[in-house]
Amino acid sequence: MKPFKLYAITGEEFHPGKPMIEVMEEAIKGGCDIIQLRDKKSPRREVLAKAKALRELTLRYGVTFIVNDYIDIALAVDADGIHLGQDDLPLADARKIVGGKIIGISTHAIEEARQAERDGADYIGVGPIFPTKSKEDVVAPVTTSYVRQVAAEIAIPFVAIGGIKLHNVDQVLGAGARRICAISEIVGSPDIQGTCRSFLDKINSAAASPQ
Numbered sequence: 346m347k348p349f350k351l352y353a354i355t356g357e358e359f360h361p362g363k364p365m366i367e368v369m370e371e372a373i374k375g376g377c378d379i380i381q382l383r384d385k386k387s388p389r390r391e392v393l394a395k396a397k398a399l400r401e402l403t404l405r406y407g408v409t410f411i412v413n414d415y416i417d418i419a420l421a422v423d424a425d426g427i428h429l430g431q432d433d434l435p436l437a438d439a440r441k442i443v444g445g446k447i448i449g450i451s452t453h454a455i456e457e458a459r460q461a462e463r464d465g466a467d468y469i470g471v472g473p474i475f476p477t478k479s480k481e482d483v484v485a486p487v488t489t490s491y492v493r494q495v496a497a498e499i500a501i502p503f504v505a506i507g508g509i510k511l512h513n514v515d516q517v518l519g520a521g522a523r524r525i526c527a528i529s530e531i532v533g534s535p536d537i538q539g540t541c542r543s544f545l546d547k548i549n550s551a552a553a554s555p556q
């Protein structure tokens with residue numbers, strides 16, 4: 346997959362009255378290089394319509410587009426990949442369906458990270474680092490110590506997620522993360538482009554300084 350640093354996930358509850366597609370365009374203009382459609386509430390046909398619109402947007406800007414949960418919708422719109430959780434279709438079975446598309450897997454413990462790497466995940470999510478209100482059935486925070494474990498041991502790309510804000514991202518970067526994912530801090534920001542640029546400045550500074 347193309348290298349990435351800043352991963353934005355849709356979260357329409359955080360920007361009432363603002364169209365999702367405009368919010369995600371702001372995120373891309375601010376430097377997000379991977380976008381995920383995550384919609385747990387809308388009827389499938391609405392999710393499909395949003396996926397089509399995001400596919401068009403991401404192609405226009407040349408950024409990677411991932412669909413959460415819905416493999417059929419990812420295939421229907423020719424997304425770049427899918428993101429699956431521990432309770433979704435197992436990776437090996439998903440791989441049979443999506444072929445060479447990107448498969449991202451959520452992990453909350455080092456065993457899950459090892460398994461995802463063995464099974465051929467293209468990247469893993471590592472979280473939730475901090476408490477978050479953006480996910481209903483969320484597990485307890487894994488803290489930055491899990492980031493340290495993954496950074497030391499796992500070779501495939503990993504992205505830290507869960508409660509990450511501009512005020513605490515340095516802790517996550519300090520633990521070895523070089524890719525950051527956020528919902529509320531990005532899409533709920535009154536200055537989405539500025540927030541994304543600030544995240545990227547911090548990611549780039551961390552990458553430039555010796556560990």
Ligand SMILES: Cc1ncc(COP(=O)(O)OP(=O)(O)O)c(N)n1
Nearest residue numbers: 413428429430431451470480506526
């Ligand atoms: C990049 C990234 N990491 C983790 C998740 C969480 O996925 P999942 O465990 O399937 O939970 P839901 O998002 O479906 O509630 C993610 N979506 N993206």
Ligand SMILES: Cc1nc(C(=O)O)sc1CCOP(=O)(O)O
Nearest residue numbers: 472473477479507508527528529
């Ligand atoms: C969707 C999701 N998955 C998580 C995981 O740990 O797998 S945490 C999370 C919510 C992230 O939203 P926010 O940036 O607003 O905290």
Ligand SMILES: [Mg+2]
Nearest residue numbers: 414429430433
């Ligand atoms: Mg899921």
